[in-house]
Amino acid sequence: MKKRSLSGIQATGKIHLGNYFGAVKNWVDLQNEYDAYYFVADLHALTTAYEQSISIKENTYEVVADLIAAGINVNESTLFVQSYLPEHAELHLILSMITPLPWLERVPTYKSKMEELKGRDLNTYGFLGYPVLQAADILMYMADAVPVGKDQAPHLELTREIARRFNFLYKTNFFKEPEDLYTDVPVLPGTDGRKMSKSYDNAIFLADDEDTIVKKIKTMFTDPQRLRRTDPGNPDVCGIFAFQKIFGQGAKVEQGCKSAAIGCVDCKKELLEALLAFMKPIREKRQELISDKAELDKIILLGNEKARRVATKTLDDIKKIIRIN
Ligand code: TRP
Numbered sequence: 562m563k564k565r566s567l568s569g570i571q572a573t574g575k576i577h578l579g580n581y582f583g584a585v586k587n588w589v590d591l592q593n594e595y596d597a598y599y600f601v602a603d604l605h606a607l608t609t610a611y612e613q614s615i616s617i618k619e620n621t622y623e624v625v626a627d628l629i630a631a632g633i634n635v636n637e638s639t640l641f642v643q644s645y646l647p648e649h650a651e652l653h654l655i656l657s658m659i660t661p662l663p664w665l666e667r668v669p670t671y672k673s674k675m676e677e678l679k680g681r682d683l684n685t686y687g688f689l690g691y692p693v694l695q696a697a698d699i700l701m702y703m704a705d706a707v708p709v710g711k712d713q714a715p716h717l718e719l720t721r722e723i724a725r726r727f728n729f730l731y732k733t734n735f736f737k738e739p740e741d742l743y744t745d746v747p748v749l750p751g752t753d754g755r756k757m758s759k760s761y762d763n764a765i766f767l768a769d770d771e772d773t774i775v776k777k778i779k780t781m782f783t784d785p786q787r788l789r790r791t792d793p794g795n796p797d798v799c800g801i802f803a804f805q806k807i808f809g810q811g812a813k814v815e816q817g818c819k820s821a822a823i824g825c826v827d828c829k830k831e832l833l834e835a836l837l838a839f840m841k842p843i844r845e846k847r848q849e850l851i852s853d854k855a856e857l858d859k860i861i862l863l864g865n866e867k868a869r870r871v872a873t874k875t876l877d878d879i880k881k882i883i884r885i886n
């Protein structure tokens with residue numbers, strides 16, 4: 562039998578290249594080897610976007626279209642939407658009973674995310690419980706492996722701690738501790754040099770049209786010390802180089818940059834060619850998908866049903882273990 566993998570992505574915005582290389586590409590690569598469960602974490606989106614400044618439902622469609630266009634095969638993997646399975650909320654509640662508050666207060670993403678989303682009031686019970694909901698997502702499916710970006714390490718560690726605590730308290734070995742499967746791609750910078758994130762307004766989205774992508778790459782920061790075309794550059798501090806390593810010929814660019822054999826304008830032009838070619842089929846596929854919401858609804862419904870079979874069983878077993886009904 563195949564091992565099971567599970568991962569989720571928040572529905573706070575469309576998928577950008579940072580999400581793609583940080584996690585989604587890995588999801589696609591693993592879907593043959595694993596019995597894969599992937600989902601849109603729309604309840605997680607609500608922890609920070611509860612004021613409805615964005616439409617989570619609309620984003621959910623966009624993310625599902627992005628995921629399929631990026632290569633998730635819904636016949637092979639189970640692709641579903643979290644909020645359609647109340648079991649996630651129920652398991653979150655049950656796990657919240659046994660999760661010590663200090664464990665949550667010391668999760669590093671708690672403070673860093675608040676910092677990133679300054680201006681929003683995140684002094685809420687739900688936001689503090691974000692990683693408990695994530696633990697519920699993971700433990701619900703008895704996932705062997707969780708493919709995520711390195712930034713999620715603290716959440717996986719907490720998931721394991723909660724699993725251990727549950728097993729200890731109820732004298733069981735019901736939960737197994739999930740392994741992480743980190744992607745080894747370094748964090749992709751956004752156009753301003755900070756990590757690519759929709760909250761920084763520096764992201765390149767799978768949905769972006771060609772003009773937008775060209776504009777974004779043109780404004781992207783390069784080595785700030787390289788003022789003249791004849792100055793040698795330092796690719797290690799250049800955002801374009803981070804992209805060249807993925808899309809272009811990294812070694813050649815590095816050499817050309819350091820020896821001033823190539824200029825930044827040409828370097829960007831070269832990168833754009835490769836980037837646009839890569840993004841075109843994905844963009845076309847997602848456009849086709851998003852224009853037919855009824856079809857997307859069907860896909861989501863089927864995935865939800867497949868996921869529900871596992872979720873109801875887990876929850877029934879847990880209720881027996883904790884002797885609640
Ligand atoms: N917190 C994850 C992120 O921001 C999204 C997520 C929610 C998730 N539930 C999950 C990831 C369960 C893996 C497993 O990327």
Ligand code: SF4
Nearest residue numbers: 794799801818825828
């Ligand atoms: Fe960056 Fe390329 Fe310019 Fe070097 S040549 S600084 S890698 S854009």
